[in-house]
Amino acid sequence: MTLAEVLSVIEGKKISCDKDFSQEVSMACGADLMSDVLAFTHAGTLLMTGLTNPQVVRTAEMAGIVAIVFVRGKLPPPETIALAKEKGIPLLASKYTMYETCGRLYQAGLPSCGLFHLTADTWPDNLPSSCNQQA
């Protein structure tokens, strides 16, 4: 999916308009915990986040994130925009919540960046909660 298509699916706005929006993203991730982004994403990922500080751009740079979508209509401060410009990372804004922004993209066919079988393999068989037991 190109960034231009992402924009139309989330009915979003460009924050940095000089960037190339024909770039492709092959998967996406929604997170406010930057360590999770560093741990679980792949190069080629689109990041949805509610954080707007410059460390989001740093994290994106290190993890090979293609572009960042700020959710819930939040706009990043000038220092974040400046750093993103320096690093060549396009910034997008969505007026929808994290859940809806991710949901729209997932429905449009953009897959999750989760390590698909590792996640399933490490899922515990016996969850501690009693509500998982079959009646």
Next chain:
Amino acid sequence: MVTNSREGKATLTSGPALEVTKLQELVYELKIEQVMTQKVITVSPEDSMRQLKEVLRLNRISGTPVLRDGELIGIISIEDVIKALERGDIDANVGQKMTTEVQTVFADESVIQAVNKFARFGFGRLPVVNRQGKLAGILTQGDIARGLLRQLEIDYHEEEIHRYRASHIFEDIVSDQTGLILRYKVRAQDFVRCGEAASKLKRALERLGAKPATVRRIAVASYEAETNLVIHTIKGGELIAEVQPEKIRIVAVDSGPGIANVEKALQPGYSTAPEWIRELGFGAGMGLNNIKACADEMHLESKVGVGTRLEIVINL
């Protein structure tokens, strides 16, 4: 803060980082149209099961889409032929025996979508359609395996070129052990500039021609290490990278306060970070684990009141 007064000292060596990652990335990067078989053998609903049997046998395939006037209306497989034979129904029409609710994938979708569908439904093949709903090809798990192998081979050639560039500087400068040392000072509590050291190191390694996947692991590990220096130290510290032809050694050192309980610090989710750091999206106790996952070797030593030394080795 941690109040345990036990002197912390621990060393651990992790195994090589997961090699499956490259293949997983490819499954996302490759599009179905890049791996599918474009030339599709099809049958019409008016064909008999006997004719279908011959089509399957002569083309050495085990199933085929059913088309009427170019429209995909069903799918039929060798299993249906066997069932028809058992029932003496071999002269029935394909249209009577086919599956009409066809699971398809889009040509421009990523291969992961097909992998998931194969896993979920256990089909032998999936018809591939374009966004207009027209049949564009057919996909089997064998097509996916072949496509991945082909792409791995292309990536491998690119990697060879990268490796040549990386080794060049070390070939030109001859010594018994050549190493390039890059030092970065990291200031305590300066969160605005946090990541500059890792960013510069990343750029340096790209210039040296290191492989992109390796650069990413080094960048993530050194960024987490730098973040720890910013969050936890009193006077900041230093990030020192020694690049050798075969590996990179990154050392993060500081002069305190030191970690009271190193074993605890290595537990996922354990953190002593203050609230303001957590609000910035860090300090969730995953940093050292992230570093360990990226590194081929990791050693952590710390003494309260003296300082901490984290050493990471990543093979190039």
